[in-house]
Amino acid sequence: MWVPRRIDAIECGASPLVIQGGEAFGVPFLIDALRVRHRVAWFTLPARLHDDAVGQGNALAAAINRALDAPFLHQALPYRSHLQMLRRHHQDLKPLWIVATAQRVDAPFVRELLALGTTGYRVVLDVGDADLDGIGDLMHTTISRDALRVSSDEAARIAPAGLAQYVVAELFAASDGRFTDFVSAAYRRAHLPPLQVPSPDGLMALPTDAALVEPAVAVLALQRDGAYLEALELAVLRVPETVEDLLRTAGPAYQESGLLRRLHLLLTALPEPYATRGRVLEWRLVAAAGTGQLADVVADVDAHLDSFEAPDLRARRAGSLTRSAGFLLAARALDAKRTPLTLWQYGRLHPDPEVAIGVLRESVQVAEDVGTPYDRARNAGTLAARLLHRGEFVRAGAWARWALDTFDQHHLRDGERRLVIFNDLAVARIFSGDVVGLRHGLEDARAALEATDSLTSGFFRSTLAYLEFASDRPEAALDLHRESHRRSPRTTRSRYAYQFVRALVEFGRIDEAVRIADEALELSGTDARHRRLAGLLARGMVRAIAGRDGATDDLFDVMHAADLPAEHRISAALYYLLASDGAGHHVPHGLATIMSRLDPMALKVLSGPASRFQEIWDGLARQEPGIRLEFLGGVGCRLDGARVSLPPRLAEVALALVLHPNGVTRDGLNAFLTPEGKPPYSNGSIRALITRLRGVLPVTEAPYRLAVPFVADIVEVQEHLAAGRVREAIALMRGPLVPESGAPGVEEQRADLEETLRQAALVGGDPDSLYDLAERFGHDLEVWEATVAALTPGDPRAALAMARVRRLGAEFAMRSR
Numbered sequence: 136m137w138v139p140r141r142i143d144a145i146e147c148g149a150s151p152l153v154i155q156g157g158e159a160f161g162v163p164f165l166i167d168a169l170r171v172r173h174r175v176a177w178f179t180l181p182a183r184l185h186d187d188a189v190g191q192g193n194a195l196a197a198a199i200n201r202a203l204d205a206p207f208l209h210q211a212l213p214y215r216s217h218l219q220m221l222r223r224h225h226q227d228l229k230p231l232w233i234v235a236t237a238q239r240v241d242a243p244f245v246r247e248l249l250a251l252g253t254t255g256y257r258v259v260l261d262v263g264d265a266d267l268d269g270i271g272d273l274m275h276t277t278i279s280r281d282a283l284r285v286s287s288d289e290a291a292r293i294a295p296a297g298l299a300q301y302v303v304a305e306l307f308a309a310s311d312g313r314f315t316d317f318v319s320a321a322y323r324r325a326h327l328p329p330l331q332v333p334s335p336d337g338l339m340a341l342p343t344d345a346a347l348v349e350p351a352v353a354v355l356a357l358q359r360d361g362a363y364l365e366a367l368e369l370a371v372l373r374v375p376e377t378v379e380d381l382l383r384t385a386g387p388a389y390q391e392s393g394l395l396r397r398l399h400l401l402l403t404a405l406p407e408p409y410a411t412r413g414r415v416l417e418w419r420l421v422a423a424a425g426t427g428q429l430a431d432v433v434a435d436v437d438a439h440l441d442s443f444e445a446p447d448l449r450a451r452r453a454g455s456l457t458r459s460a461g462f463l464l465a466a467r468a469l470d471a472k473r474t475p476l477t478l479w480q481y482g483r484l485h486p487d488p489e490v491a492i493g494v495l496r497e498s499v500q501v502a503e504d505v506g507t508p509y510d511r512a513r514n515a516g517t518l519a520a521r522l523l524h525r526g527e528f529v530r531a532g533a534w535a536r537w538a539l540d541t542f543d544q545h546h547l548r549d550g551e552r553r554l555v556i557f558n559d560l561a562v563a564r565i566f567s568g569d570v571v572g573l574r575h576g577l578e579d580a581r582a583a584l585e586a587t588d589s590l591t592s593g594f595f596r597s598t599l600a601y602l603e604f605a606s607d608r609p610e611a612a613l614d615l616h617r618e619s620h621r622r623s624p625r626t627t628r629s630r631y632a633y634q635f636v637r638a639l640v641e642f643g644r645i646d647e648a649v650r651i652a653d654e655a656l657e658l659s660g661t662d663a664r665h666r667r668l669a670g671l672l673a674r675g676m677v678r679a680i681a682g683r684d685g686a687t688d689d690l691f692d693v694m695h696a697a698d699l700p701a702e703h704r705i706s707a708a709l710y711y712l713l714a715s716d717g718a719g720h721h722v723p724h725g726l727a728t729i730m731s732r733l734d735p736m737a738l739k740v741l742s743g744p745a746s747r748f749q750e751i752w753d754g755l756a757r758q759e760p761g762i763r764l765e766f767l768g769g770v771g772c773r774l775d776g777a778r779v780s781l782p783p784r785l786a787e788v789a790l791a792l793v794l795h796p797n798g799v800t801r802d803g804l805n806a807f808l809t810p811e812g813k814p815p816y817s818n819g820s821i822r823a824l825i826t827r828l829r830g831v832l833p834v835t836e837a838p839y840r841l842a843v844p845f846v847a848d849i850v851e852v853q854e855h856l857a858a859g860r861v862r863e864a865i866a867l868m869r870g871p872l873v874p875e876s877g878a879p880g881v882e883e884q885r886a887d888l889e890e891t892l893r894q895a896a897l898v899g900g901d902p903d904s905l906y907d908l909a910e911r912f913g914h915d916l917e918v919w920e921a922t923v924a925a926l927t928p929g930d931p932r933a934a935l936a937m938a939r940v941r942r943l944g945a946e947f948a949m950r951s952r
Contacts, residue, residue: 136289136292136293137161137285137289137292137293137314138161138164138165138168139168141161141165141278141282141283142165142168142169142172144278144282145165145169145259145278146169146172148276148278149276150252150253150256150257150258150259150276151248151249151250151251151252151253151258151259151260151273151274151275151276152252152257152258152259152260152275152276152277152278153249153259153260153262153267153270153275153276153277153278154259154260154261154262154277154278154283155262155263155264155267155277155278155279155280155283156263156264156279156280156283156313157236157261157262157263157264158263158315158332159313159314159315159316160280160283160284160313160314160315161283161285161313161314161315161318162236162261162263162283163236163261163315163332163333163334164314164315164332164333166234166236166259166261166333167333169232169234169259173230173231173232173257174202174203174230174231174232175202175231175232175233175234176195176198176199176201176202176203176231176232176233176234177198177202177234177235177236177335178194178195178197178198178234178235178236178335179194179235179236179237179334179335180194180235180236180237180238180239180242180244180245181238182238182239185239185241185242186242187394187396187397188213188214188215188244188587189211189212189213189214189392189393189394189396190394190397191213191214191242191244192208192210192211192212192213192214192215192216192217192393193210193211193392193393193394193548195208195214195217195218195233195235195248196208196209196210196212196217197210198233198335199217199221199233200934201335202231203228203934203937203938204937205928205931205933205934205937206543206546206928206929206930206931206933206934207220207228207931207934207935208220208550208931209548209549209550209553209554209931210391210392210393210548210549210550211391211392211393211394211548211549211550211551211552212393212550212551212583212587213587214244214247214248215247215586215587216550216583216584216586216587216589217583218247218248218251218586219582219583219585219586220579220582220583221233221251221254221256222251222254223579223582224935224938225254225255225256226255226942227935227938227939227942228256228935228938229255229256230257231256231257232256232257232258232259233248233251233256233257233258233259234258234259234260234261235248235258235259235260235261236261236263236335237260237261237262237263237265238263238265239265240260240262240265240266240267240270241266241268245260245270246270246273248260249270249273249275250273252275260275283314284311284312284313285307285310285312285313285314285317286312287304287307290303290306290307290310290317291303293314293317293318293321294306294321294325295321295322295325295327297325298321298324298325302324303321306320306321306324315330315332315341318330319341319343319344329341329344330344350369350370350372350373350374351373351374351377353369354366354369354370354373354374354377354381357369358381358384363381363384363385363388363389364385364388364389364392364394366381366385367381367382367385367389367398367401368401371401371402371404371405375405375406375409376409378402378405378409378415379409379412379413379414379415380414382414382415382417382418383414386398386414386417386418386421387507387509389418389422390421390425390549391509391547391548391549392548392549393549393550393551395421395422395425395426396422396425396426398418398421398422399419399422399423399425399426399428399431402415402418402419402422403419403431410435411435411438411439413439413443413445413448416432416435416436416439416448417445417447417448417451419431419432419435419436420432420433420436420448420451420452420455421451424451424454424455429455433452433455436448436452437452440452444471444472446468446469446471446472446474446476446477447468447472447474447476447477449464449465449467449468449471449477450464450465450468450469450474450476450477450479450480450481451476451480452464453465453468453480453484454480454483454484458484458486461480461484462481462484462485462486465477465480465481465483465484466481468480468481469481473497473501474501474505474506475498475501475502475505475506475507475510475511475514476510478494478495478497478498478501478514479495479498479502479510479513479514479517481494482494482495482497482498482514482517482518482521483495483517483521486698488521488524488525491521492518492521492522492525495514495517495518495521496518498514498517498518499511499514499515499518502514508541508544508545508547509545509547509549511538511541512538512539512541512542512545512547512552512556513538513552515534515535515537515538515541516534516535516538516552516555516556516559518534519531519532519534519535519538519556519559519560519563520559522534522563523535523559523562523563523700523701524700524701525701526701526702526704526705526726526729527729528562528563528566528567528734528737529563529567531559531560531563532560532563532564532567532569535556535557535559535560535563536560538556539553539556539557539560540927542556542929543927543928543929543930543931544927544928544929545929546929551591554580554584554591554595555591555594557576557580558580558591558594558595558598561573561576561577561598561602562598562601562702565598565601565602565605565736565737565740566601566702566733566734566736566737566740566741567734567736567737568734568735568736568737568866569862569863569866570602570605570606570736570866571862571865571866571903571904571907572902572903572904572906572907573602574602574907574910575906575910575932576932577595577598577599577602578599579931580595581595581596581599590624590627592622593619593622593623593627593631596615596616596618596619597615597616597619597631597634599615600612600613600615600616600619600634600638601740603615604641604739604740605736605739605740606869607768607769607771607869609638609641609642612638612641613638613639613641613642616631616634616635616637616638617635617638619631619634619635620632620634620635620651625658626663626666628654628655628658628659628666629655629656629658629659629666629667629669629670629673630666630669632651632652632654632655632669632670632673633652633655633669633670633672633673633676633703633706635648635651635673636648636651636652636673636676636677637676637706637741637742637743639651640676640677640680640743640744641743641744643744645677645680645681648673648676648677648680649677649681651673652670652673652674652676652677653674655669655670655673655674656670656671656673656674658670665698665699668692668693668696668699668703669703671689671690671692671693672689672690672693672703672706672707674689675687675688675689675690675693675707675710675711675714676690676706676710676743678714679710679711679713679714680710680713680743680747682714686710686711686714687711687714687715687718687721690707690708690710690711690714691711691721693707694707694708694711694722694723694726695723697723697725701726701729702741704726705726705729705730705733705737705741706741706742708722708726708727708730709730709738709741709742709743709748709751710742710743712751713742713743713747713748713751717751717754730755731755733755735752735756738751738752738755738756739752745773745778746778749773749776749777750776753776761774761775761843761844761845761846762774762832762841762843762844762845762846763845763846763847764789764790764793764845764846764847764848765847765848765869766786766790766793766847766848766849766872766873767848767849767852767867767868767869767870767871767872768868768869768870768871768874769869769870769874770783770786770873772789772831772832774831774832779831779832780831781831783873783875783876784808784824785824785827785828785831786873786876787807787808787873787876787878787880787881788804788808788824788825788828789828789832789841790849790872790873790880790881790884791803791804791807791808791880792834792839792840792841793841793845793847793849793850794849794880794884795838795840796840796841797838797840798835798837798838798839798840799838799839799840800837800838800839801818801821801837803838804816804821804824804839805821806879806880807878807879807880807881808878808879808880809878809879810877810878810879811879825839848867848869849872849884849888851867852864852867852868852888852892853888855867856891856892856895859895859899861892861895861896861899861901861904862901862903862904864892864895865892865896865904865907865908868892868911871885871889872884872885872888873885892908893908893912893915893918896908896918896921897917897918897921900921900924900925901925902922902925902926902927902930902932905918905921905922905925906922906926906932906936909922909936909939914943914946916940916943916944916947919936919939919940919943920940922936923936923937923940
């Protein structure tokens with residue numbers, strides 16, 4: 136038969152594959168048959184999306200998510216973000232066919248999509264009658280129209296039973312071998328129901344068989360089916376009197392999908408009097424603000440507000456003004472009516488943080504009562520941002536987490552807003568000491584945004600750098616801060632400069648840090664207070680670390696600027712304490728309170744090298760002098776705040792003492808250190824090891840133990856696990872126990888610790904903990920299956936976890952044959 140033979144040709148063709156002929160030659164039927172055999176992400180690219188990178192990205196994302204049966208890619212992001220994510224995760228997502236039906240092939244997206252075929256995906260481009268010159272010299276395989284033509288023998292077998300041979304021959308000749316033309320004509324002659332053609336959205340009638348309906352009826356039908364984007368386009372063109380009511384649902388749909396440019400074009404085309412109705416003006420304003428074309432609409436909006444109260448429109452207008460002017464307008468909107476939008480805008484713009492937080496909490500409550508899921512997520516996300524700005528990191532994390540859960544549970548599509556909330560959540564969690572499961576999301580977000588050169592990518596580089604500092608990877612943090620500084624425009628240069636300076640001083644690169652700080656101050660100008668304060672922070676940090684004059688003056692101004700983000704003020708205060716030899720009485724009371732509650736991880740991220748700041752950290756944490764030992768992911772040791780070097784064998788001995796707090800005998804130490812089949816240490820050799828260790832740490836006589844109080848990361852992990860605190864335990868697991876050691880005692884403890892952690896995570900069911908462990912263990916199918924079960928259906932990690940389960944299951948099945 137015709138379909139199986141052509142499917143075989145498609146499957147055998149090299150990727151990427153270009154198929155000519157389109158609907159007339161039966162290509163939709165071939166793609167539909169391909170979906171029976173494989174996972175296929177199929178989408179259409181209408182001509183109106185030719186230069187719309189976000190619209191193209193939305194089409195690709197929807198198709199990929201349908202194929203994976205999970206929301207892996209978000210809407211409202213340019214297509215390059217999605218292509219980058221597909222490249223990053225191709226090992227897990229394969230095998231996957233990506234099929235695009237395009238009316239034009241000269242768009243950059245089409246060429247970049249075809250290039251994806253070199254990464255292991257099977258990419259197919261259905262070009263119809265489009266000219267292939269737009270593809271350029273990109274290597275591809277072509278299936279021509281002639282290769283798809285139906286032969287006379289195939290036509291005889293395809294034709295409905297009962298048609299006379301001469302009729303079949305007549306229809307075949309008229310169709311010139313075009314599959315769809317022949318079959319549809321044969322159905323009509325056989326008095327069968329009209330042929331329906333497969334599409335990404337289901338079966339569709341051919342244009343020749345479609346029944347005409349009134350535009351108003353079509354708009355209602357599209358609206359009933361949830362096709363709000365298509366409904367609004369038809370309404371604007373044919374039934375403009377329905378647009379204002381339709382915008383109740385279509386406006387948010389365009390906003391969530393990132394299609395404000397398209398919305399602006401549509402609503403600008405509306406004739407009077409429809410273009411100046413209240414809800415139309417509201418969405419004209421939203422679209423114009425999102426596309427930088429406010430001048431097109433503000434006169435109409437202001438004229439309407441002169442005559443009507445229109446609280447939601449007034450609140451939208453407030454967001455387009457300066458902060459002070461906008462706050463006054465937002466206050467009037469709130470006085471008129473307390474809606475999710477008016478409360479949100481008033482709280483967002485309020486200059487008093489305490490009042491703002493209270494109003495934003497109310498805005499979430501009102502959104503829960505009368506608003507949409509999008510209202511709830513937006514308002515909670517802004518509340519989290521205000522709490523983060525104020526330094527209430529734990530509360531900020533709780534609200535950001537709830538906002539993200541709302542996004543995912545309701546499958547909201549505004550990918551850009553979701554990324555902003557996720558970044559705030561990541562910062563709040565890092566400063567609260569909870570980094571479990573963060574790395575994957577941050578690295579994915581950074582990669583996706585950098586593919587489009589989005590300004591938001593700078594936030595993610597900064598946050599990922601914070602995570603690197605928290606994970607004791609300062610070199611990686613330096614690289615990220617250097618990249619953010621290099622890419623930053625003048626208006627944000629000082630913000631990234633202070634972060635870059637913080638990374639440079641970690642490595643003692645004072646001259647470079649001085650140059651960066653001086654440049655930031657020069658570029659900040661004198662009219663932008665916040666930029667200048669960030670520049671002063673950078674300069675004050677360098678002066679403090681280098682012991683130069685002027686540090687306390689620079690830092691004093693920053694830490695007393697209550698409207699700056701808390702992280703800026705905390706860094707200023709930490710360096711002020713360094714420069715002033717601990718003059719804590721100059722630190723503002725509110726800021727001192729925040730710092731007294733800070734997690735040690737936040738102190739490490741926001742200050743500088745431990746050799747300079749350990750005493751300050753200990754003072755803030757009120758830690759007693761003693762020994763601090765680290766064995767997970769590497770070896771580290773401090774005695775009364777001073778760094779102590781432990782060579783590999785001494786580290787193993789120190790671990791044995793930590794694991795035996797009541798003392799370990801010479802025989803016990805020998806068993807811990809000596810691999811099977813190797814001669815044991817002599818008593819003299821054991822005494823020599825203990826003597827060497829005593830050169831750096833206080834150790835008692837046999838049975839040997841540490842002679843002063845100590846804290847060790849492995850003991851903390853064991854205590855967390857015993858108390859059921861799995862997240863806290865995983866946060867401390869920076870890597871394997873003394874990773875380079877082959878001592879039998881270390882290997883046994885390493886295996887026991889990892890299995891205990893694994894079982895605790897499986898029993899606990901916390902999705903972040905499970906995902907973190909699943910990535911660490913890599914090929915543990917049971918942990919991946921538990922991760923899939925724990926993640927909420929809307930979590931973008933669920934798609935990758937499901938893909939990994941499929942891949943590992945297939946690999947295990949192959950090995951068991």
